[in-house]
Amino acid sequence: MSDYEYGNRCIPHPYALVGTQADSASDASYGRVVVPGEVDVTHGAILYLESVTVSFDGFKALNDLNLSVDDGELRCIIGPNGAGKTTMMDVITGKTRPDAGTVYFGQTIDLTRLNEVAIAHAGIGRKFQKPTVFENLSVFENLELALKMDKRAWKSLFAKLNGEQRDRIDEVLATIKLSEAAHGPAGRLSHGQKQWLEIGMLLAQSPRVLLLDEPVAGMTDQETAETAELFLSLKGKHTLIVVEHDMDFINTIAHTVTVLHEGHVLAEGDMATVQNDPKVIEVYLGR
Amino acid sequence: MTERRLFSPLGWTLFAIIVVLGLTMPLLHVWVPEGHTLHVSAYMLTLVGKILCYAAVALAMDLVWGYAGILSLGHGLFFALGGYAFGMYLMREIGREGQYQSDLPDFMVFLDWKELPWYWVGTEHFLWALFLVVAVPGIVAFVFGWFAFRSRIKGVYFSIITQALTFAAMLLFFRNDTGFGGNNGFTDFKRILGFPIAAPETRAVLFALTVVYVAGILVFCRWLTQSKFGRVLAAIRDAESRTMFVGYDPLPYKLGVWTLSAVLCGIAGALYVPQVGIINPSEMSPANSIEIAIWAAIGGRGTLIGPLIGAGVVNGAKSWFTVSFPDLWLYVLGALFVVATLYLPRGIVGLVRRRG
Numbered sequence: 001m002s003d004y005e006y007g008n009r010c011i012p013h014p015y016a017l018v019g020t021q022a023d024s025a026s027d028a029s030y031g032r033v034v035v036p037g038e039v040d041v042t043h044g045a046i047l048y049l050e051s052v053t054v055s056f057d058g059f060k061a062l063n064d065l066n067l068s069v070d071d072g073e074l075r076c077i078i079g080p081n082g083a084g085k086t087t088m089m090d091v092i093t094g095k096t097r098p099d100a101g102t103v104y105f106g107q108t109i110d111l112t113r114l115n116e117v118a119i120a121h122a123g124i125g126r127k128f129q130k131p132t133v134f135e136n137l138s139v140f141e142n143l144e145l146a147l148k149m150d151k152r153a154w155k156s157l158f159a160k161l162n163g164e165q166r167d168r169i170d171e172v173l174a175t176i177k178l179s180e181a182a183h184g185p186a187g188r189l190s191h192g193q194k195q196w197l198e199i200g201m202l203l204a205q206s207p208r209v210l211l212l213d214e215p216v217a218g219m220t221d222q223e224t225a226e227t228a229e230l231f232l233s234l235k236g237k238h239t240l241i242v243v244e245h246d247m248d249f250i251n252t253i254a255h256t257v258t259v260l261h262e263g264h265v266l267a268e269g270d271m272a273t274v275q276n277d278p279k280v281i282e283v284y285l286g287r
Numbered sequence: 288m289t290e291r292r293l294f295s296p297l298g299w300t301l302f303a304i305i306v307v308l309g310l311t312m313p314l315l316h317v318w319v320p321e322g323h324t325l326h327v328s329a330y331m332l333t334l335v336g337k338i339l340c341y342a343a344v345a346l347a348m349d350l351v352w353g354y355a356g357i358l359s360l361g362h363g364l365f366f367a368l369g370g371y372a373f374g375m376y377l378m379r380e381i382g383r384e385g386q387y388q389s390d391l392p393d394f395m396v397f398l399d400w401k402e403l404p405w406y407w408v409g410t411e412h413f414l415w416a417l418f419l420v421v422a423v424p425g426i427v428a429f430v431f432g433w434f435a436f437r438s439r440i441k442g443v444y445f446s447i448i449t450q451a452l453t454f455a456a457m458l459l460f461f462r463n464d465t466g467f468g469g470n471n472g473f474t475d476f477k478r479i480l481g482f483p484i485a486a487p488e489t490r491a492v493l494f495a496l497t498v499v500y501v502a503g504i505l506v507f508c509r510w511l512t513q514s515k516f517g518r519v520l521a522a523i524r525d526a527e528s529r530t531m532f533v534g535y536d537p538l539p540y541k542l543g544v545w546t547l548s549a550v551l552c553g554i555a556g557a558l559y560v561p562q563v564g565i566i567n568p569s570e571m572s573p574a575n576s577i578e579i580a581i582w583a584a585i586g587g588r589g590t591l592i593g594p595l596i597g598a599g600v601v602n603g604a605k606s607w608f609t610v611s612f613p614d615l616w617l618y619v620l621g622a623l624f625v626v627a628t629l630y631l632p633r634g635i636v637g638l639v640r641r642r643g
Contacts, residue, residue, distance in 0.1 A: 093532060120534035132529040134522045141518055146533050151519075153539035159515040205533065 039106035052101030063263035079260035125207035131194035135187030146201035176200035309498035313491030343555035345594035353589030356524030361449030363576035369553025374473035376416030428549030457571035472567025587634025
């Protein structure tokens with residue numbers, strides 16, 4: 001009934017030679033057997049977008065967008081309203097199909113061929129701009145649903161958490177500082193706490209790539225600082241792509257910043273380079 | 288906390304008392320002589336049995352509407368399909384005792400048909416009829432749901448299509464050529480498994496089966512909604528696209544609960560027909576299906592027990608009003624619905640819980 005194969009994922013294939021020849025970049029893809037569902041990052045990059053174009057009724061939300069994100073990187077994406085930041089996330093997560101261009105997850109997984117569910121299983125998690133948690137379920141249950149496990153309907157009928165899974169949920173609860181609120185309904189949380197819960201749900205999913213759309217919107221300064229700390233600690237273990245408007249926050253966490261404007265990349269580099277780029281200044285300050 | 292119980296000890300006690308009381312009614316009908324204060328009349332037994340069948344439908348409705356957020360305005364169709372499937376068997380059981388003393392059901396003789404249409408083949412077998420009771424509503428719901436959910440049709444659009452579906456089916460069943468007795472439907476049943484259908488013992492057994500059925504599906508639905516499956520359904524109801532990005536494919540969940548709900552309705556229909564003694568296309572009328580939604584809303588959706596109470600209260604009131612003030616009933620029903628929507632968002636059950 002579903003067009004992805006759950007069982008294949010993450011099981012090392014006996015013929016897989018992934019990693020053994022990774023150091024010689026020239027022939028990195030030579031002689032390796034492609035493992036279905038396995039994310040191949042031997043070239044260093046985990047996400048490639050090439051010449052992606054999306055138009056809505058003639059308006060080009062993305063216009064020949066090229067972007068490459070390295071495995072384990074923390075990438076910040078900024079840009080004025082309507083620059084195409086959210087559309088870009090929609091394309092990566094399968095919500096929107098691009099009119100042209102390719103989107104690859106690792107070397108082998110073509111994301112434009114997969115649906116939202118399959119992409120989530122492949123290892124890309126997403127936090128929405130408006131915090132979306134399951135309000136009628138408890139905080140614990142929100143994390144339970146997010147937890148990486150067999151998510152087919154039949155299995156859910158008899159699913160029971162084992163000790164390890166409970167520990168994992170408790171661990172995430174501690175990370176997002178919601179241990180106290182674990183058994184209350186998620187709908188009662190404050191805005192900032194909902195943001196955290198959603199980040200926690202991403203962590204429970206254990207994805208390779210986390211897409212975070214305005215993660216600190218509506219947070220207090222204290223919460224923002226804690227979020228920055230959390231993201232920095234996740235860097236390396238996961239790949240993070242953060243879309244934000246809060247420049248102070250970007251300043252704290254950013255290594256590489258990509259500036260989007262009218263659907264394509266305007267500038268890319270470290271914060272100082274980007275801030276001094278005359279094109280960026282023109283876009284942000286008006287002409 | 289996550290180790291949820293099916294019911295509290297108090298809940299189980301109440302449940303047991305109600306089931307025992309329910310099972311006592313047919314005994315009082317059979318064993319206590321007429322005229323005695325404790326005698327339960329055939330009229331009463333039929334009325335309560337009918338309401339119990341409706342309660343099962345309301346429960347099935349709550350499963351899709353209260354827990355999965357899918358408002359069906361066509362559940363009367365599945366109920367009627369189950370009823371018709373079992374009605375075919377009852378028609379065949381009449382044998383040659385009909386008006387025309389033919390092997391064919393009377394309405395076919397009347398239409399001058401010489402043999403049974405292909406879809407009537409095998410309906411003289413009780414087990415085949417039982418299979419049809421489950422399979423026909425199940426398959427119709429599955430195929431319809433597959434296309435609707437795969438196209439991501441939801442909300443009011445889905446409701447309108449289900450309403451159109453039951454209306455179309457009603458028009459189809461009204462036709463004499465469809466082979467289900469046209470607007471008269473099926474009636475004049477004589478026997479079920481060889482037992483006379485109107486005998487007190489037969490009535491009692493049918494009633495007891497209905498009680499067991501309603502009690503059984505209440506426990507089953509409770510288990511289902513307390514499972515992780517139920518929590519995923521709630522997640523799909525509240526934020527479907529979020530659920531997908533978390534990695535759940537909504538299609539099998541929605542399709543599963545939708546088909547299950549239709550099958551539960553079909554079985555309720557099969558229990559209804561022998562007790563009430565008639566099934567005709569009016570069961571598929573759009574108004575009937577809307578009424579099912581009203582039972583659930585008034586009782587309190589998303590509570591399972593609420594829709595059972597709602598079906599009981601509304602139908603109890605209906606049978607009193609339609610005797611005493613027949614003209615007023617539809618106004619009363621409308622008023623009940625408005626009041627429930629405005630002041631009782633959680634229905635009767637919500638009212639009790641707030642006080643308690």
